[in-house]
Amino acid sequence: MFSDSSTHDRIKAVIFDIGGVVVQSPFIAISQYEREHGLPANYINVALSKRGADGAFQRYERGEIGHDAFLDQWTDELNEVAENNAAYRRYLERRKLDVHMVLPQSTQINGGVLFAHMMEVAKTPNTCVVELIKWLRHSGYRVAALTNNFKSDATSGRMRDELFSTLFDEFVESTVVGLRKPDPRFYMHVCNKLEVRPTETVFLDDIGANLRAADRLGMSAVHVEIGREDEAVETVKKIVRARGIHAPKL
Structure with missing residues (x-):
């Protein structure tokens, strides 16, 4: 484009x-993590962006919180299943994708492991x-x-x-x-x-x-x-x- x-x-x-x-792209690591853990495509990206400028990832990029606090807060945000599922349904509807996709009922996304993989890819x-x-x-x-x-x-x-x-x-x-x-x-x-x-x-x-x-x-x-x-x-x-x-x- x-x-x-x-x-x-x-x-x-x-x-x-x-x-x-x-x-x-660190999104390569995110996509791999989604596939390995049975998550729908772009599920983590939607969870990452749904908080707008106030999410842990965004605050970390502005230097407002330290590394350990970021990992703890981001892991919590990634595992807010009800909120993330609702955001993902809206994502599917906006793009006219399969709104009947089965979404996770629980998650155990490890923000520390995911972030380390993202940084490794970005080398x-x-x-x-x-x-x-x-x-x-x-x-x-x-x-x-x-x-x-x-x-x-x-x-x-x-x-x-x-x-x-x-x-x-x-x-x-x-x-x-x-x-x-x-x-x-x-x-x-x-x-x-x-x-x-x-x-x-x-x-x-x-x-x-x-x-x-x-x-x-x-x-x-x-x-x-x-x-x-x-x-x-x-x-x-x-x-x-x-x-x-x-x-x-x-």
């Missing part, structure tokens, strides 16, 4: 999500995206990361130091800023650091709500789908070819 709100301003910068874009770079970032910087474009992350994740910190230290002009983290996607203020923060207008940027993410927020600000939003990262790379190249400040031959 590609959404271009502005066809007038020249592209000066490209902004990348990390998990699911620059590295493999693996998406090579084609990393190469795109290197090419963009070499071609004179400003490049930034805009990531919802976790302050106390030592593995993530090491990965950033080893993989990302030379990749980005700016590395903007939810736990440092105290904001997270899809809050428009978070997008404006990275634009200010890059000294560009939103309409002068391309934004890559794997989550629809984050892409819609970027689109509303006038960014050229590119959806990165699991297993189709190379298609997103080609979309960015097409945008840069058409609207880039250099419009190089690719």
